Amino acid sequence: MTSSPVPSNTPGTATPSAEAAKAADPLDPVDSLILHATDNGVSWITLNRPEVMNAITPDQRERIIERLADASADPGVRAVVITAQGRGFCAGADLRGSASAGDRVAGDVARMIQRGAQRLIGAVLDCEKPVIAAVNGTAAGLGAHLALACDLVLAAESARFIEVFVRRGLVPDGGGAYLLPRLIGPQRAKELMFFGDAVPAAEAERLGLVNRVVPDGELTKTAREWAERLATGPTRALTLTKQLVNASLDTDRAAAFAAEAAAQEINMTTADAQEGVASFVERRRPAYRGR
Structure with missing residues (x-):
C-alpha cells in the first residue's frame, strides 16, 4: 500500500487514503490535500480540503491528473476511486482571487480552461482503468463534472449535484455541455444548466446521473466492494x-x-x-x- 499524509477522518467513513496515511510524515503540501493510497489493486484518490468543500486549486488539479496517469501505467492498479473528506465532494474550482486577476489578453480564459478543467475531465475519461466516483456530499460545477466523468457513480443519500455556472454568470466548462447531454439528453441537461437547482441524490439516480444511492455510512464500504470487484476482473x-x-x-x-x-x-x-x-x-x- 502506498500513501500520502492525512488528518483523521470522520468516524466510520475512513477511506484507505485516510487510514494508510495517518502516521506518514508530511512530504509535499499538496499530498495533504489530495490523499492517495493503493490497496488491493485499487487506487484511492481523496480530496481533503473539507473547510472549503474540497474546492480544487490548480496544484490539486495537477496532482489528480498525475494520480490518474500513474494508475493507467501501473499494472498493480486495476481500478480507481475518487472521493472526498467532509460534507462536500467538491465545490468546483477554487475561484478565490480570479475576479481581481487584472487585464486579460484575448484567449487567456480559453487557454486556462483547456489546460485546466478540461485536462482534468479528460484525464478521468482517458484513464485506462475503470474509475468510480464515491460522492459523499455536494458536487458543484467542476466538482459535479469530475464525478460525472467517472465510469460509475455512487452517491451518499446526502449528496447533491449542482450546475452553478449560469447562476454565477458563467458558461458551463470542464466538459459539462459534453457530459450532461450524453447522460440525460439535451432537454434535461439544459434545464439543469439554465436553472442551476440542486439535484438531490435520489433524483440524480432517477435521471441517470448516478448508478446507485447508498446510506451515508455505507458509501466507502460500497465503493470498496465495487472497486475490488473490478480489480479482480479482466x-x-x-x-x-x-x-x-x-x-x-x-x-x-x-x-x-x-x-x-x-x-x-x-x-x-x-x-x-x-x-x-x-x-x-x-x-x-x-x-x-x-x-
Missing part, C-alpha cells in the same frame, strides 16, 4: 470496453462496429481472455490477473 477487457462505450456517442455505426471488432481482436491476445474462456469450459470461477 483489466484489459474493462479498459477496451470503457474506450468503446466512451467513443460510441461520437461516432457512426460503421466506425463503432469496426472499433468493436478491433478491440476484440486485441483483447483475445490477453491472458485474461484465455482464462475467461478456459474457466467457462471447465465450469469454474475465472482467476483474472490483469493481463
Whole structure:
C-alpha cells in the first residue's frame, strides 16, 4: 500500500487514503490535500480540503491528473476511486482571487480552461482503468463534472449535484455541455444548466446521473466492494470496453462496429481472455490477473 499524509477522518467513513496515511510524515503540501493510497489493486484518490468543500486549486488539479496517469501505467492498479473528506465532494474550482486577476489578453480564459478543467475531465475519461466516483456530499460545477466523468457513480443519500455556472454568470466548462447531454439528453441537461437547482441524490439516480444511492455510512464500504470487484476482473477487457462505450456517442455505426471488432481482436491476445474462456469450459470461477 502506498500513501500520502492525512488528518483523521470522520468516524466510520475512513477511506484507505485516510487510514494508510495517518502516521506518514508530511512530504509535499499538496499530498495533504489530495490523499492517495493503493490497496488491493485499487487506487484511492481523496480530496481533503473539507473547510472549503474540497474546492480544487490548480496544484490539486495537477496532482489528480498525475494520480490518474500513474494508475493507467501501473499494472498493480486495476481500478480507481475518487472521493472526498467532509460534507462536500467538491465545490468546483477554487475561484478565490480570479475576479481581481487584472487585464486579460484575448484567449487567456480559453487557454486556462483547456489546460485546466478540461485536462482534468479528460484525464478521468482517458484513464485506462475503470474509475468510480464515491460522492459523499455536494458536487458543484467542476466538482459535479469530475464525478460525472467517472465510469460509475455512487452517491451518499446526502449528496447533491449542482450546475452553478449560469447562476454565477458563467458558461458551463470542464466538459459539462459534453457530459450532461450524453447522460440525460439535451432537454434535461439544459434545464439543469439554465436553472442551476440542486439535484438531490435520489433524483440524480432517477435521471441517470448516478448508478446507485447508498446510506451515508455505507458509501466507502460500497465503493470498496465495487472497486475490488473490478480489480479482480479482466483489466484489459474493462479498459477496451470503457474506450468503446466512451467513443460510441461520437461516432457512426460503421466506425463503432469496426472499433468493436478491433478491440476484440486485441483483447483475445490477453491472458485474461484465455482464462475467461478456459474457466467457462471447465465450469469454474475465472482467476483474472490483469493481463
